[in-house]
Amino acid sequence: NMLTMEPYGACCKVIIVFLCFPAIRTDITCRNEAGEPVDWFVVYKLPKEFGSGLGYMYLDSAVETWQMSQFTVNTSEGAIGLTLNQLYLGQAYMSNSTVYAMYNDGPPDMDYLKGYGHTKGVLLFDHAQGFWLSHSVPHFPYFPERGYQYPSSGKLNGQTALCMTYKYRQFPIIARQLVYLIPRVYNCSVPSSFLDDFADLAQLCEGSKFPLPSSSKNIESLLSAKGEEFVHFAKSERFVDDIYTGWVAQELGTDLLVETWQRQNRELPSNCSLENHAMNVQKVCLPGPTLFESRHDHSKWCVSTGLEDQWACVGDLNRERAQVNRAGGLLCTRNPFVYKAFRQVVSSYKDC
Ligand SMILES: *[C@@H]1O[C@H](CO)[C@@H](O)[C@H](O)[C@H]1NC(C)=O
Ligand SMILES: *[C@@H]1O[C@H](CO)[C@@H](O)[C@H](O)[C@H]1NC(C)=O
Ligand SMILES: *[C@@H]1O[C@H](CO)[C@@H](O)[C@H](O)[C@H]1NC(C)=O
Ligand SMILES: *[C@@H]1O[C@H](CO)[C@@H](O)[C@H](O)[C@H]1NC(C)=O
16 A cells, blocks of 8 residues: 555655746746747847837847847846846745845945946846846846836936856856955845855845955956856956956957947047057947947947957946946957947947
């Protein structure tokens, strides 16, 4: 009798586990425009001069070139919303088997505070894997209890977002890079089973600023779940220099065309005084054609001038005097599709 009951009992347990914890069976990952897992994606939101200020271009490892999205960023039907819904709808924020952190120098419903890095993003992962979304949208995303929403202040200018899927082992490296960035973590959870690997993130999560590392900057190579390499540059406020000219161009050994928010009389001029140059993009032309000036674009990215170098980076900082002493980072890749997508949309730049 016992012998016949036992397999039946084991089967029941399996069913109960599936019913109670459906989230355990779903990998946390970046999601594409159809909600399917994707290794990485890039979003380029258009400035408000082209309609509602909510339309965007989309690119990922399968799509390869910019596609105008059929969705708008204020709904959770597109890639950003579908990706963040793993936090909002899955209630992963209440789970003790997932870590998450939302950081933004301008959090939702709060004033800007001095002393934090000029950096914005979201991490969500469990013991297997998760995603890192790095973006340039102020006051975004909302607190988990409020669900997915897009702030009206994020409509006016262009914005960029880069989502990358990583296995668990990459996240301690990412967390240590975040320490350099002095992120303003406004909502987060680091459950106790993660504390051994994430003492630093737990401290950031508690709202205390982590003691700055002794060096002022650090580079780490990160491998995505599917093996794409992203090189992360992180500088603290102690590295007082323009990240593009003073570090990234020289480190990568490439001349860069840099597209950042350029407000009059605040921008750093194109700079060719070091071996590798950093020159300001003036106009961007996305497919459409959608032509806009850098002062209408709150994105922060750069590309190698010459095709042979193939670097494209997306990140946190503007080429602006005031941001020379801010903490922030850049994520760079030599993926040929990302490179072409950004290089081809440079409509004009200011040579030295
Ligand atoms: C998104 O914005 C559009 C245009 O302003 C609006 O018509 C739509 O109702 C908004 N959707 C949501 C879910 O907020
Ligand atoms: C995590 O939560 C589950 C369910 O609430 C609980 O049984 C378990 O003891 C918790 N684990 C830890 C390490 O807190
Ligand atoms: C932020 O996160 C914590 C822990 O995940 C949660 O309990 C809290 O209610 C959240 N919301 C706000 C508005 O702080
Ligand atoms: C060019 O950039 C370097 C590194 O940021 C800086 O030291 C130098 O002063 C800049 N030159 C000019 C002419 O702005």
